Amino acid sequence: MNAKELEECIDDFGTDIYRFCLKLCVDKADAEDLYQQTFLKALETQWTLDWEKNPKALFFSLAHYLWKSNRRKQARRNTIAPRSNFDEEAEMVLHSEESIEESYLQKELLAEVDQIIQTLPEKFKVPLILFYLSDCSIEQIAAIIRKPPGTVKSRLFKGRSLIKKRLEDAGYEK
Numbered sequence: 001m002n003a004k005e006l007e008e009c010i011d012d013f014g015t016d017i018y019r020f021c022l023k024l025c026v027d028k029a030d031a032e033d034l035y036q037q038t039f040l041k042a043l044e045t046q047w048t049l050d051w052e053k054n055p056k057a058l059f060f061s062l063a064h065y066l067w068k069s070n071r072r073k074q075a076r077r078n079t080i081a082p083r084s085n086f087d088e089e090a091e092m093v094l095h096s097e098e099s100i101e102e103s104y105l106q107k108e109l110l111a112e113v114d115q116i117i118q119t120l121p122e123k124f125k126v127p128l129i130l131f132y133l134s135d136c137s138i139e140q141i142a143a144i145i146r147k148p149p150g151t152v153k154s155r156l157f158k159g160r161s162l163i164k165k166r167l168e169d170a171g172y173e174k
Contacts, residue, residue: 001047006039009049013056014039016134017063023129024067026118034070038063054140061144064126109172116166124159127152 017038022031041062049055117125126145130136138156142149 001042001045001049003043005049006043009042009055009059010039013059016056017059020060020129020134021063021067023117023133024063024126030070034063034067037066041066054143057136057140057143060130060134060136060140061146064144068122112167112170112172113163116163120159120162124155124162127155128159128163131156 018031018035021034022028025031025034038059042059117128127141130141130144136144138149138152141152
């Protein structure tokens with residue numbers, strides 16, 4: 001892959017990759033690092049991109065595996081010297097047509113759902129983030145996490161069920 005192809009990839013789907021990195025890492029600085037590592041790794045490897053075979057999924061997969069590798073590295077390092085995050089900034093969007101009360105309730109619900117998603121096991125969290133936040137299809141997610149499409153569907157269903165159950169336990173209704 002050359003710099004021109006990489007620049008075209010960043011223009012085409014860099015925002016989606018960044019959003020995915022942000023949801024995986026939760027921390028903005030870590031997400032930016034992962035985003036840069038993803039495209040740097042793609043530039044370092046000598047891939048030839050086939051634009052017919054959805055290169056976006058390739059970058060999602062690369063970001064996912066770099067994130068897993070970084071988590072393993074952090075787990076090893078945490079046994080030596082624990083690390084804590086002080087930046088609790090969440091990704092929220094306010095809608096101007098809503099009243100202040102509706103905006104607050106919507107923000108509260110989104111924060112609760114985001115917190116629930118972050119506590120889910122990785123096997124449910126990654127497909128949910130890819131499907132709902134990155135608009136990937138079932139087949140693309142299957143290619144990214146290297147599981148059959150049926151497994152992806154099952155994990156999406158189970159993840160939604162877990163979120164629904166935890167919201168109901170927290171007092172939220174339909």
